[in-house]
């Protein structure tokens with residue numbers, strides 16, 4: 001007879017849908033190889049973290065006993081009224097219009113624990129097992145995990161240097177409709193600025209077309225576009241794009257999310273969502289079940305730095321720092337990879353990532369020689385195949401996501417040199433195997 005401690009724990013069916021092996025493997029590799037230079041981590045540059053700004057904001061929030069007590073008490077499920085109204089002004093600035101002409105009110109602004117929580121809440125609120133979400137290929141791999149976690153099906157839409165291809169999106173919806181599955185389509189997900197992982201920024205005309213396509217195929221129910229604008233403010237050059245959200249005149253088809261993790265601090269972890277009016281209650285009820293409100297104190301900190309202008313000052317410094325690092329990575333790519341045939345990479349105008357494509361014969365997965373060779377040389381990357389939703393066998397296998405977020409400029413150069421050496425050696429080992437067999 002087994003003791004209670006020896007008996008198995010029975011997990012829910014839903015929990016078995018969640019698989020986090022890739023990220024755990026990467027983290028373990030990091031721990032086992034402490035000298036490895038990581039181009040894999042999508043973390044924020046530690047040098048930019050706003051210690052002094054946050055201290056000043058905390059002093060302000062805690063300046064009187066009354067304001068301190070308010071901040072340290074539970075907040076409400078949708079979040080601090082002060083920050084939500086501050087964010088309407090902030091968002092109107094981004095959209096280059098007045099708060100009135102945004103056409104929304106503060107009730108549609110929901111504060112979350114990072115934008116990740118909003119992505120997860122949207123999946124939980126909208127998607128039943130078997131429902132369909134259309135995503136770009138490649139896409140943000142954590143969101144692909146959210147979709148898998150609720151048992152949703154994904155349809156991958158090809159993406160090029162202007163982002164998700166609207167003609168392919170329209171065609172996919174036509175095919176889904178012809179298979180009588182349109183009623184299962186709930187969402188189109190797009191990382192609209194400097195995508196994670198591809199670095200690509202969705203072109204303005206495609207933004208408008210994607211909204212039109214969502215409306216066109218909204219027949220019996222509304223198909224929503226989930227616009228993930230996590231990197232919107234990390235623009236280093238190139239034109240400023242209006243949001244996808246701005247093309248939805250009725251404010252009915254687009255859910256917009258943004259975060260202060262990348263531009264201020266992921267430790268504070270404040271994100272927000274702007275949702276159509278008739279989705280507010282469902283999202284808030286779900287959020288109520290989870291946490292009945294994200295950290296109130298942190299929301300007060302963000303409201304304080306937005307109001308004082310410290311946020312904007314900090315953002316300017318962060319942008320300058322990342323621009324230098326982006327340039328360092330592109331210069332190193334040119335220096336070490338340009339003589340390698342069949343290798344190409346995206347030149348991002350913002351964000352944290354360079355997306356590199358290798359010749360098809362050079363697969364980049366964890367179990368491939370290139371990954372082991374890279375670790376042997378002391379460098380790590382995210383294999384591109386992890387950044388696709390849907391069946392593993394259909395994914396491209398010879399791409400890499402390289403992040404310039406964490407390493408300082410000189411180490412970015414060194415990491416890229418090591419990576420190019422690993423690519424070259426793996427390539428020549430393959431060639432000599434081919435010759436001898």
Ligand SMILES: Cc1ncc(COP(=O)(O)O)c(C=O)c1O
Nearest residue numbers: 114115116140196230259261271
């Ligand atoms: C595209 C994208 N969306 C959302 C997030 C979530 O960030 P947070 O939850 O810290 O706001 C990330 C984080 O890396 C991201 O890359």
